[in-house]
Amino acid sequence: MTDHWDNYHRHWQLLDAPLRPPPETVGIVKRELDLDEADVLLLGVTPELAGLGRTMLAVDGSAAMVSGVWPGDDACRRAMTGNWLSLSIGNASLDAVIGDGCLTVVDSARSRRALLSEIARVLKPQGQVAIRVFAGPETFDDLRSIEAQALAGEVGNFHALKWRIAMACTTNDCDRAIEVQAIRDAFDKNFPDRRALAANTGWSMASINTIDVYAGSETIYCFATLAMLIDEASGCFGDVRVVPSGSYPLAERCPLLVLGSPRRR
The missing domain is CATH 3.40.50.150 (Vaccinia Virus protein VP39)
Known part of the structure:
Protein backbone atom coordinates (compact mmCIF):
# COMPACT_ATOMS: atom_id res chain seq x y z
CA MET A 1 0.00 0.00 0.00
CA GLY A 136 -22.48 14.94 2.22
CA PRO A 137 -26.11 15.38 1.17
CA GLU A 138 -28.93 13.92 3.26
CA THR A 139 -30.01 11.80 0.27
CA PHE A 140 -27.33 9.95 -1.64
CA ASP A 141 -26.74 11.07 -5.23
CA ASP A 142 -27.15 8.51 -8.02
CA LEU A 143 -23.84 7.84 -9.75
CA ARG A 144 -25.51 7.66 -13.17
CA SER A 145 -26.98 11.12 -12.62
CA ILE A 146 -23.58 12.46 -11.60
CA GLU A 147 -22.06 10.93 -14.75
CA ALA A 148 -24.71 12.50 -16.98
CA GLN A 149 -24.31 15.90 -15.36
CA ALA A 150 -20.52 15.79 -15.74
CA LEU A 151 -20.68 14.85 -19.42
CA ALA A 152 -23.25 17.61 -19.98
CA GLY A 153 -20.87 20.18 -18.53
CA GLU A 154 -22.98 20.70 -15.39
CA VAL A 155 -20.23 19.94 -12.82
CA GLY A 156 -17.94 22.87 -12.13
CA ASN A 157 -14.57 21.10 -12.20
CA PHE A 158 -12.98 17.70 -11.76
CA HIS A 159 -12.47 18.12 -8.03
CA ALA A 160 -16.17 18.84 -7.52
CA LEU A 161 -16.91 15.66 -9.49
CA LYS A 162 -14.48 13.68 -7.35
CA TRP A 163 -16.15 14.88 -4.14
CA ARG A 164 -19.64 14.16 -5.48
CA ILE A 165 -18.61 10.60 -6.35
CA ALA A 166 -17.05 10.19 -2.90
CA MET A 167 -20.15 11.51 -1.13
CA ALA A 168 -22.36 9.17 -3.17
CA CYS A 169 -20.36 6.09 -2.13
CA THR A 170 -19.92 6.53 1.63
CA THR A 171 -21.29 4.15 4.22
CA ASN A 172 -24.92 4.77 5.20
CA ASP A 173 -24.23 5.18 8.91
CA CYS A 174 -22.96 7.84 11.30
CA ASP A 175 -19.41 7.51 9.99
CA ARG A 176 -20.28 8.25 6.35
CA ALA A 177 -16.86 6.78 5.57
CA ILE A 178 -15.16 5.68 2.38
CA GLU A 179 -11.73 4.31 1.55
CA VAL A 180 -10.15 6.68 -0.94
CA GLN A 181 -9.25 3.72 -3.15
CA ALA A 182 -13.00 3.14 -3.50
CA ILE A 183 -13.44 6.72 -4.78
CA ARG A 184 -11.00 5.96 -7.59
CA ASP A 185 -12.68 2.63 -8.30
CA ALA A 186 -16.09 4.30 -8.62
CA PHE A 187 -14.65 6.99 -10.87
CA ASP A 188 -12.96 4.45 -13.16
CA LYS A 189 -16.19 2.38 -13.39
CA ASN A 190 -18.33 5.40 -14.34
CA PHE A 191 -15.73 7.19 -16.47
CA PRO A 192 -13.61 4.46 -18.10
CA ASP A 193 -12.50 6.81 -20.90
CA ARG A 194 -10.68 9.72 -19.27
CA ARG A 195 -9.88 11.38 -22.59
CA ALA A 196 -13.56 11.44 -23.48
CA LEU A 197 -14.28 13.07 -20.13
CA ALA A 198 -11.60 15.68 -20.81
CA ALA A 199 -12.99 16.33 -24.29
CA ASN A 200 -16.55 16.73 -23.00
CA THR A 201 -15.67 19.01 -20.11
CA GLY A 202 -12.51 20.85 -21.12
CA TRP A 203 -10.80 19.59 -17.98
CA SER A 204 -7.09 18.87 -18.28
CA MET A 205 -5.81 15.31 -18.15
CA ALA A 206 -3.42 16.44 -15.42
CA SER A 207 -6.38 17.48 -13.27
CA ILE A 208 -8.30 14.27 -13.98
CA ASN A 209 -5.28 12.09 -13.27
CA THR A 210 -5.00 13.48 -9.72
CA ILE A 211 -7.53 10.74 -8.88
CA ASP A 212 -4.62 8.30 -9.12
CA VAL A 213 -3.18 9.58 -5.84
CA TYR A 214 -5.87 7.40 -4.26
CA ALA A 215 -4.56 4.20 -5.87
CA GLY A 216 -3.39 1.65 -3.33
CA SER A 217 -4.19 3.89 -0.37
CA GLU A 218 -5.79 2.60 2.82
CA THR A 219 -6.75 6.12 3.91
CA ILE A 220 -10.40 6.67 4.87
CA TYR A 221 -12.34 9.90 4.44
CA CYS A 222 -15.68 10.82 6.02
CA PHE A 223 -18.39 12.93 4.44
Whole structure:
Protein backbone atom coordinates (compact mmCIF):
# COMPACT_ATOMS: atom_id res chain seq x y z
CA MET A 1 0.00 0.00 0.00
CA THR A 2 1.11 3.56 -0.68
CA ASP A 3 1.48 6.37 1.85
CA HIS A 4 -1.45 8.56 0.88
CA TRP A 5 -0.12 11.90 2.12
CA ASP A 6 3.41 11.32 0.81
CA ASN A 7 1.85 11.17 -2.66
CA TYR A 8 -0.86 13.76 -2.08
CA HIS A 9 1.47 16.71 -1.54
CA ARG A 10 3.04 16.14 -4.98
CA HIS A 11 -0.30 16.95 -6.64
CA TRP A 12 -1.09 20.01 -4.50
CA GLN A 13 -0.59 22.60 -7.24
CA LEU A 14 -3.06 20.76 -9.49
CA LEU A 15 -5.86 21.00 -6.94
CA ASP A 16 -8.53 23.68 -6.96
CA ALA A 17 -11.69 24.56 -5.07
CA PRO A 18 -13.48 22.80 -3.49
CA LEU A 19 -10.38 20.88 -2.40
CA ARG A 20 -8.49 24.10 -1.65
CA PRO A 21 -10.05 27.25 -0.18
CA PRO A 22 -10.19 30.16 -2.64
CA PRO A 23 -9.37 33.75 -1.56
CA GLU A 24 -13.10 34.37 -1.13
CA THR A 25 -13.24 31.72 1.59
CA VAL A 26 -10.14 33.01 3.36
CA GLY A 27 -11.77 36.43 3.44
CA ILE A 28 -14.90 34.95 5.05
CA VAL A 29 -12.78 33.25 7.74
CA LYS A 30 -11.14 36.60 8.47
CA ARG A 31 -14.54 38.28 8.63
CA GLU A 32 -16.04 35.71 11.00
CA LEU A 33 -13.09 35.47 13.43
CA ASP A 34 -11.14 38.40 14.85
CA LEU A 35 -7.67 37.02 14.19
CA ASP A 36 -5.43 40.10 13.97
CA GLU A 37 -4.25 39.69 17.59
CA ALA A 38 -5.00 35.99 17.89
CA ASP A 39 -2.74 33.04 18.63
CA VAL A 40 -4.03 30.53 16.10
CA LEU A 41 -3.82 26.76 15.64
CA LEU A 42 -4.15 25.59 12.05
CA LEU A 43 -5.13 21.93 11.64
CA GLY A 44 -3.19 20.93 8.55
CA VAL A 45 -0.80 23.06 6.52
CA THR A 46 -3.23 24.73 4.11
CA PRO A 47 -1.04 27.52 2.67
CA GLU A 48 -4.00 29.79 1.91
CA LEU A 49 -4.66 30.02 5.67
CA ALA A 50 -1.04 30.29 6.77
CA GLY A 51 -0.99 34.09 6.92
CA LEU A 52 -3.81 34.47 9.45
CA GLY A 53 -3.38 35.43 13.10
CA ARG A 54 -0.75 37.21 15.15
CA THR A 55 0.98 33.87 15.68
CA MET A 56 0.24 30.50 14.14
CA LEU A 57 1.11 26.92 14.90
CA ALA A 58 0.18 24.49 12.12
CA VAL A 59 -0.04 20.79 12.98
CA ASP A 60 -0.18 18.06 10.34
CA GLY A 61 0.15 14.32 10.65
CA SER A 62 2.37 14.04 7.57
CA ALA A 63 5.98 15.23 7.46
CA ALA A 64 5.73 15.14 3.66
CA MET A 65 2.82 17.59 3.72
CA VAL A 66 4.71 19.91 6.06
CA SER A 67 7.83 19.91 3.88
CA GLY A 68 5.95 19.96 0.57
CA VAL A 69 3.04 22.35 1.16
CA TRP A 70 3.76 24.63 4.14
CA PRO A 71 5.09 28.01 2.89
CA GLY A 72 7.81 28.12 5.56
CA ASP A 73 8.37 29.08 9.17
CA ASP A 74 9.15 32.60 10.30
CA ALA A 75 9.25 34.50 13.57
CA CYS A 76 5.46 34.36 13.95
CA ARG A 77 4.45 31.02 12.49
CA ARG A 78 5.72 27.48 12.33
CA ALA A 79 4.54 24.03 11.35
CA MET A 80 5.12 20.68 13.02
CA THR A 81 3.98 17.09 12.73
CA GLY A 82 1.57 15.84 15.35
CA ASN A 83 -1.61 13.96 16.16
CA TRP A 84 -4.75 16.12 16.05
CA LEU A 85 -6.45 13.82 18.54
CA SER A 86 -3.69 14.30 21.11
CA LEU A 87 -2.24 17.77 20.65
CA SER A 88 0.91 18.79 22.53
CA ILE A 89 -0.77 22.06 23.50
CA GLY A 90 -1.85 23.23 26.94
CA ASN A 91 -5.43 23.60 28.05
CA ALA A 92 -7.17 26.90 27.23
CA SER A 93 -4.08 28.33 25.56
CA LEU A 94 -5.24 29.44 22.10
CA ASP A 95 -7.49 32.20 20.80
CA ALA A 96 -8.60 30.42 17.64
CA VAL A 97 -8.49 27.12 15.77
CA ILE A 98 -9.00 26.97 12.01
CA GLY A 99 -8.96 24.14 9.52
CA ASP A 100 -9.90 23.17 5.99
CA GLY A 101 -11.58 19.81 5.56
CA CYS A 102 -10.06 18.44 8.76
CA LEU A 103 -13.32 16.76 9.83
CA THR A 104 -13.29 14.77 6.58
CA VAL A 105 -9.78 13.34 6.83
CA VAL A 106 -10.45 11.61 10.15
CA ASP A 107 -11.91 8.15 9.73
CA SER A 108 -15.12 7.94 11.79
CA ALA A 109 -17.77 9.78 13.78
CA ARG A 110 -15.88 8.79 16.92
CA SER A 111 -12.72 10.44 15.59
CA ARG A 112 -14.64 13.57 14.60
CA ARG A 113 -16.00 13.89 18.13
CA ALA A 114 -12.55 13.28 19.60
CA LEU A 115 -11.10 16.00 17.39
CA LEU A 116 -13.83 18.49 18.32
CA SER A 117 -13.25 17.70 22.00
CA GLU A 118 -9.52 18.28 21.61
CA ILE A 119 -10.16 21.59 19.85
CA ALA A 120 -12.41 22.66 22.72
CA ARG A 121 -9.72 21.67 25.23
CA VAL A 122 -6.99 23.88 23.78
CA LEU A 123 -9.22 26.93 23.25
CA LYS A 124 -9.50 29.80 25.70
CA PRO A 125 -13.04 30.33 27.08
CA GLN A 126 -13.67 33.12 24.55
CA GLY A 127 -11.87 31.32 21.73
CA GLN A 128 -13.44 30.61 18.36
CA VAL A 129 -13.21 28.01 15.62
CA ALA A 130 -13.75 28.11 11.87
CA ILE A 131 -13.60 24.82 9.97
CA ARG A 132 -14.61 24.43 6.34
CA VAL A 133 -16.46 21.14 6.06
CA PHE A 134 -17.23 18.81 3.18
CA ALA A 135 -20.80 17.81 4.01
CA GLY A 136 -22.48 14.94 2.22
CA PRO A 137 -26.11 15.38 1.17
CA GLU A 138 -28.93 13.92 3.26
CA THR A 139 -30.01 11.80 0.27
CA PHE A 140 -27.33 9.95 -1.64
CA ASP A 141 -26.74 11.07 -5.23
CA ASP A 142 -27.15 8.51 -8.02
CA LEU A 143 -23.84 7.84 -9.75
CA ARG A 144 -25.51 7.66 -13.17
CA SER A 145 -26.98 11.12 -12.62
CA ILE A 146 -23.58 12.46 -11.60
CA GLU A 147 -22.06 10.93 -14.75
CA ALA A 148 -24.71 12.50 -16.98
CA GLN A 149 -24.31 15.90 -15.36
CA ALA A 150 -20.52 15.79 -15.74
CA LEU A 151 -20.68 14.85 -19.42
CA ALA A 152 -23.25 17.61 -19.98
CA GLY A 153 -20.87 20.18 -18.53
CA GLU A 154 -22.98 20.70 -15.39
CA VAL A 155 -20.23 19.94 -12.82
CA GLY A 156 -17.94 22.87 -12.13
CA ASN A 157 -14.57 21.10 -12.20
CA PHE A 158 -12.98 17.70 -11.76
CA HIS A 159 -12.47 18.12 -8.03
CA ALA A 160 -16.17 18.84 -7.52
CA LEU A 161 -16.91 15.66 -9.49
CA LYS A 162 -14.48 13.68 -7.35
CA TRP A 163 -16.15 14.88 -4.14
CA ARG A 164 -19.64 14.16 -5.48
CA ILE A 165 -18.61 10.60 -6.35
CA ALA A 166 -17.05 10.19 -2.90
CA MET A 167 -20.15 11.51 -1.13
CA ALA A 168 -22.36 9.17 -3.17
CA CYS A 169 -20.36 6.09 -2.13
CA THR A 170 -19.92 6.53 1.63
CA THR A 171 -21.29 4.15 4.22
CA ASN A 172 -24.92 4.77 5.20
CA ASP A 173 -24.23 5.18 8.91
CA CYS A 174 -22.96 7.84 11.30
CA ASP A 175 -19.41 7.51 9.99
CA ARG A 176 -20.28 8.25 6.35
CA ALA A 177 -16.86 6.78 5.57
CA ILE A 178 -15.16 5.68 2.38
CA GLU A 179 -11.73 4.31 1.55
CA VAL A 180 -10.15 6.68 -0.94
CA GLN A 181 -9.25 3.72 -3.15
CA ALA A 182 -13.00 3.14 -3.50
CA ILE A 183 -13.44 6.72 -4.78
CA ARG A 184 -11.00 5.96 -7.59
CA ASP A 185 -12.68 2.63 -8.30
CA ALA A 186 -16.09 4.30 -8.62
CA PHE A 187 -14.65 6.99 -10.87
CA ASP A 188 -12.96 4.45 -13.16
CA LYS A 189 -16.19 2.38 -13.39
CA ASN A 190 -18.33 5.40 -14.34
CA PHE A 191 -15.73 7.19 -16.47
CA PRO A 192 -13.61 4.46 -18.10
CA ASP A 193 -12.50 6.81 -20.90
CA ARG A 194 -10.68 9.72 -19.27
CA ARG A 195 -9.88 11.38 -22.59
CA ALA A 196 -13.56 11.44 -23.48
CA LEU A 197 -14.28 13.07 -20.13
CA ALA A 198 -11.60 15.68 -20.81
CA ALA A 199 -12.99 16.33 -24.29
CA ASN A 200 -16.55 16.73 -23.00
CA THR A 201 -15.67 19.01 -20.11
CA GLY A 202 -12.51 20.85 -21.12
CA TRP A 203 -10.80 19.59 -17.98
CA SER A 204 -7.09 18.87 -18.28
CA MET A 205 -5.81 15.31 -18.15
CA ALA A 206 -3.42 16.44 -15.42
CA SER A 207 -6.38 17.48 -13.27
CA ILE A 208 -8.30 14.27 -13.98
CA ASN A 209 -5.28 12.09 -13.27
CA THR A 210 -5.00 13.48 -9.72
CA ILE A 211 -7.53 10.74 -8.88
CA ASP A 212 -4.62 8.30 -9.12
CA VAL A 213 -3.18 9.58 -5.84
CA TYR A 214 -5.87 7.40 -4.26
CA ALA A 215 -4.56 4.20 -5.87
CA GLY A 216 -3.39 1.65 -3.33
CA SER A 217 -4.19 3.89 -0.37
CA GLU A 218 -5.79 2.60 2.82
CA THR A 219 -6.75 6.12 3.91
CA ILE A 220 -10.40 6.67 4.87
CA TYR A 221 -12.34 9.90 4.44
CA CYS A 222 -15.68 10.82 6.02
CA PHE A 223 -18.39 12.93 4.44
CA ALA A 224 -20.87 13.38 7.28
CA THR A 225 -24.03 15.34 6.58
CA LEU A 226 -24.25 18.89 7.84
CA ALA A 227 -26.87 17.82 10.40
CA MET A 228 -24.45 15.19 11.76
CA LEU A 229 -21.63 17.71 11.98
CA ILE A 230 -23.78 20.28 13.76
CA ASP A 231 -24.92 17.66 16.26
CA GLU A 232 -21.36 16.49 16.92
CA ALA A 233 -20.07 20.05 17.29
CA SER A 234 -22.90 20.91 19.68
CA GLY A 235 -21.55 18.33 22.09
CA CYS A 236 -18.35 20.35 22.50
CA PHE A 237 -19.43 23.94 21.83
CA GLY A 238 -22.30 26.06 23.09
CA ASP A 239 -22.33 28.24 20.00
CA VAL A 240 -22.54 26.52 16.61
CA ARG A 241 -23.16 28.49 13.41
CA VAL A 242 -23.08 27.57 9.72
CA VAL A 243 -21.69 30.22 7.38
CA PRO A 244 -21.56 29.95 3.56
CA SER A 245 -17.97 29.77 2.35
CA GLY A 246 -18.28 31.26 -1.13
CA SER A 247 -19.51 30.64 -4.66
CA TYR A 248 -16.99 28.17 -6.13
CA PRO A 249 -17.96 24.71 -7.50
CA LEU A 250 -19.74 22.62 -4.82
CA ALA A 251 -19.54 25.49 -2.30
CA GLU A 252 -23.09 24.68 -1.19
CA ARG A 253 -21.70 21.49 0.40
CA CYS A 254 -18.62 23.19 1.86
CA PRO A 255 -19.78 25.71 4.48
CA LEU A 256 -17.84 26.95 7.47
CA LEU A 257 -18.66 25.61 10.91
CA VAL A 258 -18.06 28.58 13.19
CA LEU A 259 -17.88 27.47 16.81
CA GLY A 260 -17.63 29.25 20.14
CA SER A 261 -18.16 28.74 23.90
CA PRO A 262 -16.04 25.59 24.23
CA ARG A 263 -17.21 23.00 26.72
CA ARG A 264 -14.57 21.27 28.87
CA ARG A 265 -14.84 17.54 29.35
